[in-house]
Amino acid sequence: MSLLVVGTVAFDEIETPLGKTGRILGGAGTYVGLAASHLIQDINMSAVVGGDFPQKYLDLFSKRGIDIDGIDVIKDKKSFYWSGRYHNNMNQRDTLATELNVLAGFDPELPENYRDSRYLMLGNLTPSIQRKVIEQMNRRPQLICMDTMNFWMDTAWDDLLEVVSMVDVLAVNEEEARQLSGKYSLVQAACKIQSMGPKYIIVKRGEYGALLFHGEHKFYAPAMPLDTVVDPTGAGDSFAGGFMGYLTRQNDISFESMKNALIYGAALASFSVEKFGTERLLEITKEDIQDRLIEFVKMMSFSI
């Protein structure tokens, strides 16, 4: 099975209490794709970069089984750039700079071979762009998961509701779930959002993990407590990559499978934050992932 990832591929520049980076590889699509690449080899990436984007990063994607035919390179423009500084607690951050550059005109035209992808992860993008991606598919994917953010709730409400109504899984943080639903209780929020379209709601809670709601069912995937968190950037996207990578690999979208997928997501996210940027995602092995999964099993199993 193949997974289509649509999202930003960009430059990040990050400062945390533990250090700072120069201009490094970043972007939601990057983290989703690299995390998923530990589980599947058939990933189609749709994104846009500028002429300043190094070939070595594109080669890196290719080497990890990520098809880059859908990454538009706009030679005379610059890549999307984000710079941020994390506070001591790593939970809050200040955005120091956001330069949209090529992203301002991002209007993906999917390569023909992408249009049969059976799984689709829509990173946080303008809702109308997310919709246009769905509309380009030859047949409806088995599962569509989307991320979004409160900015679109403030500025593109109708477009957002339209694309929300077209997807299966909505992955948002607590604040976003509350704003979208108008409900404070996450149980009520998830119920309300299910009436808007998506039958699965993932509420991402950062260092506290993630909750999956589906009808009367719910599942809690805790975040792994870590000795040191170096850089939280990309944790949510790595989570999404692990989640969608697992589902694509299994080609099974039962609730039981989704629960496992959440644990894979939590595992990939836990690696992602252990080093700056994508460094840790790029060095981990199958054995590392297996060991981390066993840690999750131990941390959550009991027998009453």
Added chain:
Amino acid sequence: MSLLVVGTVAFDEIETPLGKTGRILGGAGTYVGLAASHLIQDINMSAVVGGDFPQKYLDLFSKRGIDIDGIDVIKDKKSFYWSGRYHNNMNQRDTLATELNVLAGFDPELPENYRDSRYLMLGNLTPSIQRKVIEQMNRRPQLICMDTMNFWMDTAWDDLLEVVSMVDVLAVNEEEARQLSGKYSLVQAACKIQSMGPKYIIVKRGEYGALLFHGEHKFYAPAMPLDTVVDPTGAGDSFAGGFMGYLTRQNDISFESMKNALIYGAALASFSVEKFGTERLLEITKEDIQDRLIEFVKMMSFSI
């Protein structure tokens, strides 16, 4: 097996976005005792109240199998009183009034039959009082669990460290764990605190659940997502009551048993917040608890 609970028995007056109470039954000892009373019948309560404390509350304790011989009634003084208002998110609260009254002179002299209790829960109290309780025991209990708060870290550091060194389980919130250890990472904080004495650290995370650390082992008990949280008061103490009640009933302090105890704690805490004050804890049945435990099993089980 018997459980000795030392803690406040008091009046609370609570306002939340969903309503306000008059002067109702409250106090850490109350919540611990009532939660534990769903699991065991042999509970010894050590506390102090004033002449204004209604006999009906004492009768209530007795009816639930809680021995009240250790509750001193100081006729010419008033009971401890706390009043607070919760913000919209229920995570933050303002204390509107704290009247220590009888609590200012609380210096428990344990009844002789209390001194053989095999399990001991020390609610949040002056550390020197907590220590004096331990010293009154005829033999060291099988397990001692203590709660504390940052106020004692600011005002009675040495006393606090002394009593911390005497207990088996420390149950604190994230902020307290960090202040006590000087470490931000909870993994590092738990490691540091274990070097101070307690071999088990429970980090209470409110609506996100609780983490148990013991050597290299860790266990995550999520909080149950609820349709409506009416009043968070006493959730942490109900958690402690469920935790210690289970361990006392099983008389098993293995890590496996502690994991189950954490789930019982999370279950009792989840009931406690569903109505104001102790109302919900007083109405739930064995069947309610069993059903909630099954919900926890479903919410946490997966098979990778």
